[in-house]
Amino acid sequence: MSNKRLRAVFLVSLLVLAVFASMVVLFSSMEEDTESLPRIHPRSVATEEVTGEVKRQAAVRVTHVTDATGSAPELWKNFEASFGTGFEPQWREGLLASIRATNGKLRNPNARAAQSGFESQDSEQVLARARELLAALELLVGVEAELPLEGPVVRVGDISAHIFFQETWRGIPIEPLGKVSIDLGSNGELRGFDSTYVRGLRIKNQVGFSMEEGRIKALSWFYRSQPEKQGVQVAGGKQIIWVSGQNGWHAYEYFVRGYQIVIDAMTGELLYGRSARSA
Incomplete structure (x- = not known):
């Protein structure tokens, strides 16, 4: 083979090697760029819901309202200090569901009366006493600002009085739950309390x-x-x-x-x- 042919073959071989090396560098660079890009994951199903003006997370974990405001035992002690001992609270999912006298008794002798002059036949006094009790219990019940207790109904009597509050959402009553009832004795003492309040609606x-x-x-x-x-x-x-x-x-x-x-x-x-x- 002549020197000219050998030189030509050598030059072609060098050219092929150069092209191959360039391609290797190019592909390596593309892979590095791809690695640096954020990965796109498919969106999870129904992570949020939009209902009119209200936007809420689809999965709402109901936590005890006192997680941020104090423990339930502490709040309950504060209540007893104001309204008497001898009560037996019942809880539903960490929230107050009912109050009765201890051991199922109809009356609690340790329940504190309202201020002197209380009349269980006076609807204004009865409602004021009920609101006082409710204000002391709303953290234990879990009352939320957007789900207030409204529309009190008062039933008075000689020896007892009964007050009913209705939970609402933007003024619309919640059914069949969302009820709070308070039973008072003739002196304004607490005789019974029941709640089906709905939290995290x-x-x-x-x-x-x-x-x-x-x-x-x-x-x-x-x-x-x-x-x-x-x-x-x-x-x-x-x-x-x-x-x-x-x-x-x-x-x-x-x-x-x-x-x-x-x-x-x-x-x-x-x-x-x-x-x-x-x-």
Whole structure:
């Protein structure tokens, strides 16, 4: 082979090696750039929900309200210091559910009376005493600012009085839970307390039609379940938040011939239907 051919082969070999080396460097650089980019992960399903103006985390962990404000035993001792000992509190998921006299007694002899001059027949005095008790217990009950207890109903008597508060969401009553009741003796002493307060409520729908349209849907369900009672009318109607666990739905509540009917205010589906007489 001539010197010219050998020189040409040598030059071609050098050129091939140079190209190969360039490609190796290029690919190595691309891999390094890729490693430095943030990794994109698929978004988890339903991490949040938007309901009108309300945006809440889908998974809300209900913690004891006293985690941040003090222990339940400390708060309970403060309550006893003001309203007497000898009470037996009952708890539900870390929150106060009821208060009774110790050992199931009807009355607690250690319960402190209200200020002198208290009259259990005076609705204003009764309500003021109930609010005083509720203010002392609201941390143990877990009352939240956006879910206030409103619309007190007062029932007075010679030897006792009863007060009922309703939990609401933006002024709409919560059903069938969300109730707080307080029983007072003739001197304003606490005789009983019960709470089904709902904490950490998540609203799951919006209002999609009027209460009058809901009335038609309620009648339709009633006629299907009670075909022999065609022609009856729906009594009343009320907008509510129907609660199951911590989830709440905008709904309409009606009563038809003793039947309680609750209609989803967005889909029109039946949320609850039962004879009030058998409830």
